[in-house]
Amino acid sequence: MATTTAATNSPLWRDLREWIDHVQAHGQVQTISPEVDPVEELSAITFLGSREVGAPAFLFETLKGNRSDARVLTNMLGASKERYALTVGLDPTLSVGDMVRATRELSKRRIPPILIDQAQAPVMSNTLLGDAIDLTALPAPKFWPGDGGAFIGTGNVTFIRNPENGVVNAGVYRQMLHGPRSIGINMVPGRHGALNRDAWWARGEPCPVVIAYGIDPALFIAATQAYAHDDSEIDAAGGLKGNPVELTGATLSDMLIPARAEMVLEGFIHPGQTAVEGPLGEFHGYYSGKAEMRPVISVEALHYRPQPIMTAALMATYPSCEIGEYHAIMRAARVWDNLEAMGVPGINGVYVYPAASSAAGLMVVSLKQMYPGHTAQVLALAAQSPAAAYCVRWVVAVDDYIEPCDINQVMWAMSVHCNPSDDIDILRKTWSYRTDPSLAPDMRPYGSKALIDACENHRHRSTLPKRALLRESTYQRVAERWDELGLKGRVPQLRSFHQE
Secondary structure (H helix, E strand, C coil): CCCECCCCCCCCCCCHHHHHHHHHCCCCEEEECCCECCECHHHHHHHHHCCCCCCCEEEECCECCCCCCCEEEECCCCCCHHHHHHHHCCCCCCCHHHHHHHHHHHHHCCCCCEECCHHHCHHHHEEEEHHHCCHHHCCCCECCCCCCCCEEECCCEEEEECCCCCCEEEECCCEEEEECCEEEECCCCCCHHHHHHHHHHHCCCCEEEEEEECCCHHHHHHHCCCCCCCCCHHHHHHHHHCCCCEEEECCCCCCEEECCCCEEEEEEEEEEEEEEECCCECCCCCECCCCEEEEEEEEEEEEECCCCEEEECCCCCCCCCCCCHHHHHHHHHHHHHHHHHCCCCCEEEEEECCCCCCCCCEEEEEECCCCCCHHHHHHHHHHCCCCCCCCCCEEEEEECCCCCCCHHHHHHHHHHHCCHHHHEEEEEEEECCCCCCCCCCCCCCEEEEEEEECCCCHHHHHHCCCCCCCCHHHHHHHHHCCCCCCCCCCCCCCCCCCCC
């Protein structure tokens, strides 16, 4: 990860506070001033307040038992395509399909971070070291009745550098509060953060770690995505928002920390140091297994801004889950990129449905069939593409005149084009998650994927009945008279018309 010493363009917003002002101007943040208990009540308000798609973010100002001046922001992005669009500089009125297409272009950009002096870094306004730190003073939420404890880290970003090659991983890993200077961390084996940690341990050394709370939403988005090991999430975050992330030097190591975060912890993960962690109510609507011994972060330094805003990510069923529309759009764009990188032609659209277990269940790919076996190729490669290999279990292919983001069109295609005995294949021993409720414990994480061909049968297309469609000239005439006729909303976009 390279750094520069000057910004390359004028930023729209630079940090969480400026982002809140930005989206609040669009009615996208609700401030809650009455006292709220961070033990289950904060999460209940977030859950119930976000049961409709497009619900606002919630900024909690007064927390019961809070012995600090910290505040808590929940539902930062959630099931809001508007807040995602405002975060990455897109028109919030765009359709989801157009946002996927635009995100593909944004995702290609890489803008390296800039390095600023500690004296200029807002997060360095206050610093506590050693025993002066008491994390139990903070309003860490306990989300669900069966959670193992309060979780200080759900909407934060953790940075771990590989000691061999210097590559820094920025990832979102849940963290349970154990004590004044002790935090549990749960990392999926094989993910880049865990690999970097293990590389330190293989050398017999503790792993330095930096944890940022109240982070730039673009950095949060990038940290939730699966990039190549040598591809920087920090550079990707800069590309998404169009201006560089500002970093400054850490206190305890040669790591760099987000200079405009609300709060940053520095510490170490020592080999063999563990404590009981979990469970936590997760994105699939179930608790994540059982309480288990997991690694512990020993916190040595705490940096924070005045009245810091902690970002907390509720894991719940859609649309109340923080892993919502932004993740669906980002994942769809990356799958589309993966398919093109593999040389697959004819892709017209991709969507991963957020309601299907937070974009972990159902993916639809729209394609223009160009040769025998094309649909089978797309299904197999999309299912095992780097961006979809993990978790996605239902993969549907539809023709190019079907909008993959429109579940009504997708259901129609599945109902009229898919003959289950011929058009559904199963991939076995695929990559699922360790708490997959559809699998017996001894089978996890080896799952399966259903590949559903909902395209017109390529072999027999010439025998299909003729589609009943509007004439294009008639469509254009009605579209031009839309306002005159008093019809509501936008003119529906059609992809196919009557053919003589």
